[in-house]
Amino acid sequence: MTFSTLRIKGRWFYIYRAIDSAGATIDFFLSAFRSADAARALLAQALADLSHLQPRVINADKAKSYPPAIGESKEEGVLRRRCRHRPVQYLNNILEQDHRVTKKRIRAKQHFRQFSCARRTIQGYEAMHKIRKGQVRWVGKCDVRAQNRFIDRVFGLTA
Numbered sequence: 001m002t003f004s005t006l007r008i009k010g011r012w013f014y015i016y017r018a019i020d021s022a023g024a025t026i027d028f029f030l031s032a033f034r035s036a037d038a039a040r041a042l043l044a045q046a047l048a049d050l051s052h053l054q055p056r057v058i059n060a061d062k063a064k065s066y067p068p069a070i071g072e073s074k075e076e077g078v079l080r081r082r083c084r085h086r087p088v089q090y091l092n093n094i095l096e097q098d099h100r101v102t103k104k105r106i107r108a109k110q111h112f113r114q115f116s117c118a119r120r121t122i123q124g125y126e127a128m129h130k131i132r133k134g135q136v137r138w139v140g141k142c143d144v145r146a147q148n149r150f151i152d153r154v155f156g157l158t159a
Contacts, residue, residue, distance in 0.1 A: 001042065001060045002095050003034065004103050007111040008118050015102070015122065016042040019095050024135050026052050028102075028126055030119045039069035044078050057084045059091040101129055120155075127154050 003016045014034045018026040027046040031038035047054065060066045066087065073079040105125050112118035130136050131147055139146040151157070 001039065001058060001066065002092055002099060003063070004099060004106075006106050006118065008115055009111075009113055013115070013118070014038065015106075017095065017099055017102070018042060018046045019098050020052060020055075021094075023094055023098055024133070025098065025126060025130055028122065030115070030122060032115075034063070034065060036065045036068040036072070039063075039065045040072055043069060043073045047073075047078055054080050055083055057086055059086050059088065059095070061089050061092055062087045102126065123155070124151075127151060 001016060001018050003014045005012050005014055007013070011032070014031050016029040016031065016038060018028070020026055027042065027049065029038060029042040029045055031041070046052070058066075058070060067085060070079065070083075070085045074081050074083065102122065102125050106122070109121070112121065127150070131139055131150065132141065134141065136150055139150050
């Protein structure tokens with residue numbers, strides 16, 4: 001888990017991201033605050049997806065919001081009690097490199113005007129990044145029609 005900042009209408013917001021050990025994107029969460037509540041929301045959102053297994057270890061940077069969020073998630077039963085938390089900055093290299101693609105696009109955009117627009121735009125960036133990494137089953141990198149159907153399904157669009 002890691003976070004990055006972006007500006008929305010002149011205020012700083014935080015993007016939390018989670019990936020698995022193979023580099024597959026699990027989920028992201030956009031928050032106005034860098035807090036344990038935001039980290040806990042990302043954990044709950046990421047662990048609600050049944051396509052990913054419960055983690056054995058959570059690598060995170062040394063942000064103070066992660067230990068309380070992980071502890072509370074264990075108490076609530078969202079996260080297994082045997083899951084370890086390793087707050088080592090250098091174990092996040094896979095995540096930071098994966099996060100670089102999204103940060104590059106956000107930086108090119110410069111800033112957003114509305115929170116909902118930022119969330120939807122970043123959701124689109126993440127969906128396309130999943131396709132590019134080959135993370136979406138039955139959607140090839142060169143099959144544009146399958147990519148369009150996947151995007152329609154992700155965003156709830158009608159054809």
